[in-house]
């Protein structure tokens with residue numbers, strides 16, 4: 001991120017559908033050059049927010065400003081935004097070139113400039129030479145690359161992406177992620193990205209907005225969200241977490257990698273017996289029976305090597321979060 005200028009400001013925004021679903025009290029500042037991700041389970045309101053930003057949904061309260069100007073009453077084509085959807089939304093009867101040229105022709109961009117810009121955009125998304133193909137001749141990943149190129153050609157102030165990679169298989173998805181991250185950094189473009197996939201959010205974002213049932217639970221960097229989840233909900237949604245009820249209404253949360261396991265040890269936080277040992281490559285998942293609970297730990301190979309099923313161990317919490325009721 002290059003600076004702390006607010007590019008997009010969402011204040012007290014409210015959008016409620018007739019059936020009562022929707023989002024309320026949304027306050028988010030997105031900085032220039034920032035990659036911001038809205039993360040949450042299906043139905044929490046991510047697409048609703050993104051559509052209000054793009055102008056595809058009117059809002060019921062609050063405001064949306066881009067570069068200090070309210071855009072809430074502008075139709076999509078008059079907003080300095082461009083949107084990429086999960087379904088690529090390319091016109092099947094048009095070549096890649098014509099799909100890309102469409103928006104520029106409407107803006108009366110000269111023909112030679114259009115050609116030049118399209119060549120550059122296709123290069124950016126690693127699709128050089130595909131201009132004469134039809135969408136039906138391309139894979140899902142290639143179609144989404146074209147859809148991203150089409151959005152970038154509009155030179156939006158803010159690029160909006162709604163689960164753009166969720167229809168792609170895992171390998172292509174992670175490759176596209178990496179490419180999008182590179183494009184975002186090279187162009188220093190402001191991005192609002194939507195996903196329900198926490199790994200994707202962690203990998204791509206400068207900051208993450210964790211959402212739950214139409215409300216914002218926490219806004220923070222991936223490290224802040226992972227290391228100090230603000231609520232029990234965030235703690236359970238992001239990464240793996242062990243929860244311990246303390247009996248006084250409070251809950252202690254500990255990550256599997258923050259537990260130190262000692263064979264025959266004493267004086268730890270709790271004691272238990274080894275239940276399973278699973279070698280997952282460079283680390284080992286060791287599950288420990290503690291009373292009625294199973295506690296998950298991630299240990300290094302050298303530590304796990306000396307442990308056996310049924311061994312008595314003590315567990316010390318290297319780091320923990322405590323949540324009140």
Ligand SMILES: Nc1ncnc2c1ncn2[C@@H]1O[C@H](COP(=O)(O)OP(=O)(O)O)[C@@H](O)[C@H]1O
Pocket residue numbers: 017018019021022040041042043044045046047048049
């Ligand atoms: N057009 C609509 N009419 C009524 N309810 C809707 C409409 N679109 C979405 N919803 C509801 O609003 C909530 C948020 O939906 P959405 O923003 O699509 O969530 P997400 O993108 O996080 O999955 C859900 O409960 C959904 O069922």
Ligand SMILES: [Mg+2]
Pocket residue numbers: 046047048
């Ligand atoms: Mg959605």
